[in-house]
Amino acid sequence: MGWKVSTIIIENKNNLKDDNTILEALGKSNFEFKEELTLGYDIVQNDDSICIGYYQDNIILFDDYQITAKSLERANELKLIKEEKRLVDLFPNAEILTAACHSVVNYHGYSLIKKGKKIRLKTISSEDELREFGKRIEEEVEIYKTSYEKNGANYWKDEDYPNDEDYTEDQLMEDFTFGVAKRRLGFRLDNSDADELMETVVFKKYISPNSKNGNEEVEELKPKNTWLNIWQILKKTIS
Numbered sequence: 001m002g003w004k005v006s007t008i009i010i011e012n013k014n015n016l017k018d019d020n021t022i023l024e025a026l027g028k029s030n031f032e033f034k035e036e037l038t039l040g041y042d043i044v045q046n047d048d049s050i051c052i053g054y055y056q057d058n059i060i061l062f063d064d065y066q067i068t069a070k071s072l073e074r075a076n077e078l079k080l081i082k083e084e085k086r087l088v089d090l091f092p093n094a095e096i097l098t099a100a101c102h103s104v105v106n107y108h109g110y111s112l113i114k115k116g117k118k119i120r121l122k123t124i125s126s127e128d129e130l131r132e133f134g135k136r137i138e139e140e141v142e143i144y145k146t147s148y149e150k151n152g153a154n155y156w157k158d159e160d161y162p163n164d165e166d167y168t169e170d171q172l173m174e175d176f177t178f179g180v181a182k183r184r185l186g187f188r189l190d191n192s193d194a195d196e197l198m199e200t201v202v203f204k205k206y207i208s209p210n211s212k213n214g215n216e217e218v219e220e221l222k223p224k225n226t227w228l229n230i231w232q233i234l235k236k237t238i239s
Contacts, residue, residue: 002103002104003101003102003103003173003174003177003190004101004102004103005062005099005100005101005102005177005189006062006063006064006065006066006068006069006100007060007061007062007063007068007098007099007100007181008060008061008063008067008068008071008087008096008097008098009058009059009060009061009096009097009098009099009181009184009185010058010059010060010061010087010091010094010095010096010097011057011058011091011094011095011096011184012054012057012058012059012091012094013057013091013093013094014091015057016059016090016091017054019033019052019204019206021090022052022059022061022090023050023052023206024086025083025086025087025089025090026050026061026063026066026067026083026086026087027082027083027086028050028066028206028208030208030209030210031049031050031206031207031208031209032206032207032208032209033204033205033206034049034205034206034207035204035205036202036203036204036205037051037202037203037205038198038199038200038201038202038203039051039053039062039198039201039203040198040199047064047207048064048066048207048208049064049205049206049207050062050063050064050066050205050206050207051063051203051204051205051206052203052204052206053197053201053202053203053204054201055185055197055201056186058184058185060197060201060203062203065100067083067098068098068099068100068109069100070083071083071084071098071111072098072100072109072110072111072121072123073109073123075111075118075121077121077133078117078118078119078120078121078133078134079118080113080118084096084113084118087113088113088116092115092116093115093116094115095112095113095114095183095184096112096113097110097111097112097113097180097181097183097184098110098111098112098113099177099180099181100177101173101174101177102125103173105125105126105127105170106125106126106170106171106173107123107124107125107126107127107128107170107173108123108124108125108170108173108176108177109121109122109123109124110122110176110177110180110181112134112137112180112183118134119134119135119137120132120133120134120135120136120137121133121134122140122176124169124170125170126168126170130153130154130169137180137183139179139180139182139183140176140179140180142179143172143175143176143179147169153168153169154168154169155167155168155169156172174190177189178190178191185197
């Protein structure tokens with residue numbers, strides 16, 4: 001199964017349920033409500049939309065890489081981007097977990113904000129080397145425990161087929177992305193425990209009023225990373 005996931009999960013201690021306030025913090029206050037939907041496993045909508053849902057004590061956003069790409073790829077090490085600063089203003093004592101992956105190039109990245117400070121950021125793909133800042137969080141530590149280092153890179157043995165080539169870090173895309181997201185959700189998005197979230201939780205979908213057939217002309221990210229260039233080309237092709 002090919003995964004395209006781009007999510008921000010916000011600890012919602014105060015039970016805030018105000019989509020307009022959240023959209024304003026994301027710089028998307030002009031976005032208009034389009035529909036209510038359950039996501040199933042079609043997590044990325046491919047139309048530059050923002051989907052907002054509430055689950056247990058979390059606010060869950062699926063943003064089609066609009067904010068997550070900037071947060072993970074354009075952030076200056078552990079400094080907050082402007083959208084993150086606004087979210088911190090709304091949720092000063094909360095955990096804010098950003099996670100994204102794209103199986104076309106085995107991209108995965110994630111960051112963790114805790115009490116207003118970004119304490120961890122990591123990205124890697126088959127096209128781009130590992131970038132990481134801050135101390136590894138406990139969910140990562142468990143995954144890295146079974147790794148070994150060679151020539152400055154991390155590898156994992158294939159326990160089922162020990163004679164095969166060892167796994168590179170980008171090939172563990174699902175393990176890292178969904179293992180880290182489990183920190184807030186309590187389960188991995190890529191197994192049956194996620195059925196309730198994906199099949200029963202109602203998300204509200206918002207799009208820009210300037211969208212053409214649901215495809216917004218968004219601000220160019222000017223990505224330095226190859227995986228983002230590939231994704232933008234794919235989006236134009238399927239639009």
